[in-house]
Each structure stands twice: as C-alpha cells, then as structure tokens.
Amino acid sequence: MARRLLRENGRNLTGIIILSVIVWFIGWFETTQPGGRAFSSLTNGIVTFDTITRIGILTIILVGLNLLMGYAGQVSLGQAAFYGIGAYFSAILTTRAALLGLPETITGQWWWPWLLMPGGMLFTGAFAYLVGRPILRLKGHYLAMATLGLGIMVNIIFRENFGFRLNTLDLTGGSDGIHSIPRLAIGSFEIWPIQRYYYLVWLLAIGGIILALNIVNSRVGRALRAIHSSELAAEVIGVDTANYKTTILVISAMYASLAGSLYAHFQVAVSPVPFNFVGSLELVVMAAVGGMASIWGAPFGVAVILILREVLRARLHLLIEGASGEHEVVAFGIILVLIMIFLPDGVIAGMRQGWEKWRGSGRKTAVSPVATQPANTSKEVQQP
Amino acid sequence: MAEQRKLWIKRVVNVGVPLLLVALVFYLGNQKGFTWQQYAQLVVDGVRGGAIYALIALGFVTVYNVTGIINFAQGAFVMLGAMLAATVYELPLPFGDGWRLVVAFVTAVLLTTLVGVLIERLTIYPARHSTPLTLIIITVGVYIAIQGIALLVWGTNALSFPAFTTLGTVDKTIRVGGVVLKAQSFWIWGTTAVILVLLAWFFDRTMLGKGLRACAINRQAARLMGISTHRMSMLSFALAAALGAIGGIVLAPVTRPIYDMGLRLGLKGFVAAIMGGLVSSPAAVLGGLLLGVVENVAAGVTKSGIKDIFAFIILILILLFRPQGILSKAQETEKV
Numbered sequence: 001m002a003r004r005l006l007r008e009n010g011r012n013l014t015g016i017i018i019l020s021v022i023v024w025f026i027g028w029f030e031t032t033q034p035g036g037r038a039f040s041s042l043t044n045g046i047v048t049f050d051t052i053t054r055i056g057i058l059t060i061i062l063v064g065l066n067l068l069m070g071y072a073g074q075v076s077l078g079q080a081a082f083y084g085i086g087a088y089f090s091a092i093l094t095t096r097a098a099l100l101g102l103p104e105t106i107t108g109q110w111w112w113p114w115l116l117m118p119g120g121m122l123f124t125g126a127f128a129y130l131v132g133r134p135i136l137r138l139k140g141h142y143l144a145m146a147t148l149g150l151g152i153m154v155n156i157i158f159r160e161n162f163g164f165r166l167n168t169l170d171l172t173g174g175s176d177g178i179h180s181i182p183r184l185a186i187g188s189f190e191i192w193p194i195q196r197y198y199y200l201v202w203l204l205a206i207g208g209i210i211l212a213l214n215i216v217n218s219r220v221g222r223a224l225r226a227i228h229s230s231e232l233a234a235e236v237i238g239v240d241t242a243n244y245k246t247t248i249l250v251i252s253a254m255y256a257s258l259a260g261s262l263y264a265h266f267q268v269a270v271s272p273v274p275f276n277f278v279g280s281l282e283l284v285v286m287a288a289v290g291g292m293a294s295i296w297g298a299p300f301g302v303a304v305i306l307i308l309r310e311v312l313r314a315r316l317h318l319l320i321e322g323a324s325g326e327h328e329v330v331a332f333g334i335i336l337v338l339i340m341i342f343l344p345d346g347v348i349a350g351m352r353q354g355w356e357k358w359r360g361s362g363r364k365t366a367v368s369p370v371a372t373q374p375a376n377t378s379k380e381v382q383q384p
Numbered sequence: 385m386a387e388q389r390k391l392w393i394k395r396v397v398n399v400g401v402p403l404l405l406v407a408l409v410f411y412l413g414n415q416k417g418f419t420w421q422q423y424a425q426l427v428v429d430g431v432r433g434g435a436i437y438a439l440i441a442l443g444f445v446t447v448y449n450v451t452g453i454i455n456f457a458q459g460a461f462v463m464l465g466a467m468l469a470a471t472v473y474e475l476p477l478p479f480g481d482g483w484r485l486v487v488a489f490v491t492a493v494l495l496t497t498l499v500g501v502l503i504e505r506l507t508i509y510p511a512r513h514s515t516p517l518t519l520i521i522i523t524v525g526v527y528i529a530i531q532g533i534a535l536l537v538w539g540t541n542a543l544s545f546p547a548f549t550t551l552g553t554v555d556k557t558i559r560v561g562g563v564v565l566k567a568q569s570f571w572i573w574g575t576t577a578v579i580l581v582l583l584a585w586f587f588d589r590t591m592l593g594k595g596l597r598a599c600a601i602n603r604q605a606a607r608l609m610g611i612s613t614h615r616m617s618m619l620s621f622a623l624a625a626a627l628g629a630i631g632g633i634v635l636a637p638v639t640r641p642i643y644d645m646g647l648r649l650g651l652k653g654f655v656a657a658i659m660g661g662l663v664s665s666p667a668a669v670l671g672g673l674l675l676g677v678v679e680n681v682a683a684g685v686t687k688s689g690i691k692d693i694f695a696f697i698i699l700i701l702i703l704l705f706r707p708q709g710i711l712s713k714a715q716e717t718e719k720v
Contacts, residue, residue: 069517075517134704135700135703135704137704138704138707140516141454141516141520141662144454144517144520145454145654145699145703146699146700146703148651148696149655149696149697149699149700149703150696152651152692152693152696153693153696153697153700156690156692156693157693160689160690160693277647277651281524284524285524285525288517288518288521329529329531329532329535330532330536332528332529332532333525333526333528333529333530333531333532334525334529336524336528337522337525337526337529340511340514340518340521340522341507341510341511341514344511344515
C-alpha cells in the first residue's frame with residue numbers, strides 16, 4: 001500500500017513537472033518569439049495562444065468536475081451553472097457595484113476584483129451547499145437530470161435578469177450580458193497582455209491540480225472512492241456519505257467559480273450563452289474524453305476537445321470539399337460518439353490499454369472503477 | 385397516534401400546496417387584469433403543447449423501459465420529423481394539397497424511424513455494455529451530430545408547413561366564447577389520442593408489443609424465454625423515433641420547424657416522462673398534459689421569457705419528492 005502510494009506520488013510529481021515545463025515553454029515562446037515567430041506559427045496558426053489560455057481556464061473547472069464525477073461518482077450535467085455564477089459574480093460586482101450601493105472608494109481599488117474571486121467562490125460554494133443537500137439524495141440518472149434542470153434554471157435567471165420586474169436594477173444585463181469588465185491588475189501593473197494573463201491562469205490551474213491530488217490521496221479521497229464503489233458499504237463502515245458528497249459538490253462548485261471569475265476578466269464580457277446546457281454538456285464531454293477517474297484527465301480532456309475543434313475548423317475543408325464552420329459541429333458529434341464507444345474510459349486509459357495489449361504483457365491494467373461496472377446491472381443501480 | 389398525525393399533515397400539504405399555488409396564479413393574473421377568457425386561453429394552449437410533450441415523453445419511456453437508456457437524441461427525432469415533412473411537402477409532386485400532406489407525413493415518419501434504427505445499430509448496440517453515463521453521452525453526441533446535419537441541410541431559416549385543415553374559416557380558428565381554438569389543436573389532440581389507442585393495442589395484443597413489455601419487466605428472463613433483446617432494443621428506438629416524428633409533424637403548423645427545435649422539446653418531453661415516473665406510459669401522457677398547462681399558465685401570469693424555468697422547477701420538485709411519478713405509489717418503484 002505504502003509503495004503504491006509512493007509510486008502514485010512519484011507519478012504525480014512527474015506529471016506536475018512535465019505540465020509546468022510545457023506551460024513554461026509555450027509561455028516563453030510566445031513572450032520572446034524566437035526568430036520572430038509567435039507560438040501559433042508552431043501549429044501553422046491552428047492552435048493559438050488564446051486557445052492555450054482557455055484550456056487553462058477550463059482545466060480548473062474540469063479538475064473539480066473530475067473530483068465530483070470520477071472520484072465521488074456523482075454525475076453533474078449542470079456544472080456550467082457554477083461556472084456562470086462565478087463569472088457573473090465578478091462581472092456584476094466590478095461593473096455594477098454602484099447599483100448595489102457599494103461605495104466607489106472600495107470598488108475602484110485594484111484589489112477589489114481579486115477580492116471578488118474568493119468571494120465568488122464562497123458565494124458559489126454556499127449556493128452549491130444549499131442545493132446540494134437535497135439534490136445529492138438522488139442517484140444515477142435522477143441526479144444527472146436534477147443537475148441538468150438546475151443548470152438550465154440558473155441560465156434562464158442570467159438571461160432574464162432574475163425574471164422579476166427589475167427594470168430599475170438591471171444586474172445581469174439580460175441576453176446581451178455585461179461588457180467592459182476591467183482587467184485584473186496589481187497596483188498599476190496590469191495582468192494583460194495575454195502572456196501575463198496566461199501565466200496567472202496556468203499558475204492557478206496547476207495549483208488547483210496539486211490541491212486536488214492532495215484531496216484524492218487523503219482521508220476525504222478514500223471516503224469518496226468508497227462512496228463510488230458502493231454507497232451502502234461506505235455508510236456501513238461509518239462514512240458520512242451525505243456529508244462527503246455535499247463537500248465535494250461544494251469544492252467542485254468553487255473550482256468552477258474560480259474559472260468563471262478568470263473567464264470574466266479574460267473575456268472582459270459575459271453573456272448567458274457559454275453557461276447554458278450545451279456548455280455543461282461540453283464540460284462532461286471533456287471529462288469523459290480525458291478519463292474521469294483521474295485528475296490528469298482534466299487538462300488532457302480540455303486540450304483534446306479545444307484543439308480538436310480548432311483543427312476541425314481549420315482543416316476540415318481539406319477532407320470534405322467545400323466544408324465550412326458548420327461541418328465542424330457534425331464532425332464533433334461523430335467523434336464524440338466514436339470516442340465513447342471505443343474508448344469509454346477516456347483517451348489516456350484507452351491508449352494505455354492498447355499499449356499494454358500490444359506489448360503482450362499479461363499485467364492487469366489499472367481500469368477505472370467507472371469502467372469495470374458491468375452494464376447489465378445498470379438498471380438496478382439507477383433505481384432511487 | 386403519531387402516524388395518524390403524519391397522515392393528516394400529508395393530506396393537508398397535498399391539498400393546501402396546490403390550493404396556494406392556484407391562489408397565487410389568480411393573484412398574479414388579476415394584477416395583470418386577466419379575464420376568464422384569458423385564463424381559459426392559457427389552459428387550452430397549454431393542453432396543446434402538453435399533447436406534444438406527451439408524445440415525446442412516450443418515446444423516452446419506451447426506450448428507457450426496454451434498454452435502460454435515457455435517449456437525449458429524442459428531441460432530434462421531433463426536429464427531423466417536422467423538417468422532413470416540410471421539405472417533402474414542398475416537393476413538386478403530382479397530387480393535390482391534401483395528398484401531398486399525407487405523403488409528407490408518411491415519408492417523414494418512415495425516414496425518421498429509419499434514422500432511429502440506424503442510430504441504435506450504429507451507436508447504442510456497439511456500446512451496449514457501457515455504463516449509463518457513457519450511453520447518455522453517446523446519445524448527446526448523436527443529438528449534436530443530427531442537429532449539425534440539419535443545420536447543413538436546411539440552414540438557420542425556419543421552414544413552414546400548412547395546417548392540416550382550415551375548419552372552413554379564413555384564419556384557421558374557431559372561437560368559443562372568446563377563447564380561440566386553432567384548427568391544428570384538434571389535429572394534435574386527435575393524433576395523440578389515436579396514438580395512445582394504437583400503442584395500447586400494440587403493447588397488449590401483438591407479439592412484438594408483448595416482447596417489448598417482457599423486456600421492460602425483466603431483460604434476463606425475457607432473453608431466456610427466447611425474446612431477442614437486441615431486436616427489442618432496435619424496435620424501441622424505431623418506436624421512439626416514429627413517436628417523436630409524429631409529434632414534430634403535427635406541431636409543425638403551429639411552431640415553424642427549425643433546426644434547433646429539438647433540444648427544448650426533447651427536454652420538456654423528458655420532464656413529462658419523469659413526471660410519469662419514467663416507466664409508465666399513461667402517467668407520462670398525463671405528465672405531458674399537466675406540464676403543458678402548468679408552464680403555460682405560470683408563464684402567462686408572470687413573464688413569457690421565463691417559461692422554461694417552470695418545467696425544470698417541476699422536474700427538480702418531482703425528483704426530490706415523488707421520484708416514482710405523479711400517479712404511482714411509493715412501493716411500485718421497486719419493480720421494473
């Protein structure tokens with residue numbers, strides 16, 4: 001056991017170092033531009049620096065989502081709602097604080113947006129706690145659908161400005177959303193152009209990964225895996241399942257909220273669209289592609305999906321005559337289906353299995369608990 | 385004693401909460417100065433939307449019962465049905481308007497059914513041993529692909545499809561004491577009723593229908609009795625696709641068909657299915673009708689922009705308090 005843990009930690013350390021080096025290299029390349037070539041020239045202009053920064057932002061959500069879905073086994077089809085709450089929290093309180101009666105002397109300071117990030121995380125966490133207590137009683141399909149409904153409701157609230165007649169107090173900006181959100185700054189040092197913001201995003205993303213790895217290898221992590229394998233058994237041996245499940249939902253919501261704040265200051269505008277049902281689905285797709293039962297699946301899944309989309313957008317017309325941006329959606333759906341049919345544990349696990357099969361070693365591969373659950377028992381599992 | 389008191393509290397809640405809600409509706413409505421015709425209009429329109437939800441919900445229930453999958457592509461069948469029917473109707477066929485309508489209807493339903501079968505064979509069947517979550521994601525992927533194809537074929541413009549009959553009036557409506565009834569509403573209600581009777585006959589009287597029911601009750605036992613569960617899975621998708629397509633076609637004259645209509649309708653149909661407990665067809669139909677009325681009235685007295693929110697409030701309340709559906713008693717969820 002101890003040896004396994006050591007090996008795991010060694011692997012994780014290697015992973016963090018490799019990820020940091022990649023992040024540093026891309027950042028260095030874009031900043032210094034050796035030979036006058038920007039980063040995007042390495043990929044023929046398909047994958048831009050902007051995309052790499054977005055991968056960082058989404059990685060933060062995905063780390064939280066993997067904790068929730070891969071480790072605790074609780075499905076969320078509404079994660080974009082928490083992402084949106086974080087983004088709107090930052091957006092509203094930086095641009096419309098005066099409407100809420102907050103004094104200019106506080107909201108005009110450079111540290112105000114920074115303060116809003118943990119503030120938004122606390123707010124989103126509290127919201128997740130309130131809705132999580134009742135919703136997490138549900139299991140399987142039912143939980144998935146409740147989170148789906150929740151996500152759609154939150155999105156409608158963004159779009160309809162809470163749905164009340166708040167003509168005098170326009171908080172969310174309706175379907176136009178909020179724009180001219182200020183950039184982040186430390187004193188007079190603005191975290192922009194994008195190279196600076198890129199380092200901030202990835203610093204937080206790697207920090208989030210390290211934190212999540214620690215959660216996974218702690219008492220909480222073991223409790224979560226116990227819940228995943230069998231909630232009843234976990235309860236019998238004294239795990240407070242309801243408490244742990246709510247805790248992990250709150251943590252994942254806080255991750256999403258942080259990403260939302262970063263998104264708001266990156267895009268300097270928010271609208272309801274990225275946080276809708278489709279947004280939630282994309283997050284689940286990224287989790288599934290990366291492999292849910294692994295924190296490392298998070299950056300990988302996001303990178304695969306975002307880069308795939310860019311590649312399709314740029315190169316699909318070579319495969320199909322006269323293909324345009326619209327074809328990309330079709331290809332996206334089909335690729336998603338293919339991945340789920342042939343590599344249901346995610347691309348990494350699928351490749352590893354393929355590799356070991358090819359090497360012919362009889363060693364048993366580490367298959368995620370999600371995948372080993374036989375399908376024909378699913379019907380019993382779903383019942384509430 | 386304590387149990388008796390609990391029972392009474394339950395009864396008071398069961399009667400009191402709906403009464404309070406109705407009172408709230410009338411309060412909000414009166415603030416807007418609604419007349420009784422306007423209330424009746426909201427209810428009638430709600431029942432029309434609800435009948436469509438019911439048809440879609442039946443598709444969800446059939447697939448879920450037989451395969452244990454929640455088929456997110458259900459909304460795509462609705463969209464395909466409506467879009468195909470509108471396209472076929474526009475073809476220069478050598479018949480009169482009425483026959484073109486019939487040809488469009490039949491062609492669209494058959495093609496959509498074919499798509500349903502293909503989807504089951506190509507995506508669900510190869511992944512049948514996967515986890516429920518994987519299967520859900522697969523159906524989502526299928527939905528994305530179909531909607532994308534629809535976007536390519538038909539573009540972003542809404543198509544149009546004529547009302548089936550005009551009821552002899554110019555504006556295709558009749559009025560009963562100030563309440564406007566669209567001619568198409570009768571077609572929607574009539575179609576739903578006919579489908580229900582046909583389905584009841586199919587499940588009760590035919591060998592195939594009995595096979596489907598056997599699969600729903602116990603897949604292993606059904607297989608041991610010589611029923612091909614693979615074929616039943618395919619059949620359930622075909623049936624769901626046909627139901628979705630019919631729903632889409634009868635709705636097409638009321639709501640102009642557009643490539644992205646499937647998602648919203650699919651989700652509403654799903655809420656209706658959940659209201660029925662996800663396993664019972666009659667309860668799903670009732671759920672659909674109820675959902676249509678509730679959301680239309682609630683949106684009418686508040687704000688039309690937040691119409692969709694009510695469906696999902698209902699969804700969460702049902703999941704939390706009556707996951708077995710609005711009709712069945714608590715114990716009955718154990719079976720299936």
